[in-house]
Amino acid sequence: MARTVQITFDCADPDTVARFWAEVLGYQLQDPPEGFDSWEEALEAFGVPPAKRNDASAVVDPEGSGPRLFFQRVPEGKQVKNRVHLDVRSAPGLEGDARMAALEEEAERLIALGATRLYRHEPAPPLDGGHIVMADPEGNEFCLD
Structure with missing residues (x-):
């Protein structure tokens, strides 16, 4: 079940x-x-x-x-990097420059909502299409994928 x-x-x-x-x-x-x-x-x-x-x-x-x-x-603050995180699928089906442009656009929208941009991973074909690591307003990491 x-x-x-x-x-x-x-x-x-x-x-x-x-x-x-x-x-x-x-x-x-x-x-x-x-x-x-x-x-x-x-x-x-x-x-x-x-x-x-x-x-x-x-x-x-x-x-x-x-x-x-x-x-x-909870009473304690965030201590270390998350062991589990969310991937926000912001550019499904896109590749290369188009993919990264879509991710950058979404990153800017989320920054305006209170997110923090941590770093960008460039595409490394064939398995990594590139992504941007962000943090929510309390520092929980997530990826724009």
């Missing part, structure tokens, strides 16, 4: 990181529970103190095909 997955991010500011990834992937913030117009209203009804209302957030694929991304507040 096939399983679905959720990708979980440890972070200091779940709302900010969730909104960033929603923009990157064309996802949306997960809707509040049925019967509530907003998460603020739901959390108030559940008795969650204001200081705890940014302890978690989630984004979902509006088409329902991609994995849910869950963001949870």
Whole structure:
């Protein structure tokens, strides 16, 4: 039986990181529970103190095909390079200069959203088409591929 997955991010500011990834992937913030117009209203009804209302957030694929991304507040900051990272497929089917131009364009869009550009790997055919390594607003590495 096939399983679905959720990708979980440890972070200091779940709302900010969730909104960033929603923009990157064309996802949306997960809707509040049925019967509530907003998460603020739901959390108030559940008795969650204001200081705890940014302890978690989630984004979902509006088409329902991609994995849910869950963001949870943790007390410690990021220490080392991620052992697992996301590859954001920004130039499928493109090669060479066209591929790298598409990746550069996407990198600029993501920088405007709060990402940091780390470095660029030039194409090395036949197996490496080139990619750009980025970091989200809390330093989690990901690749534009």
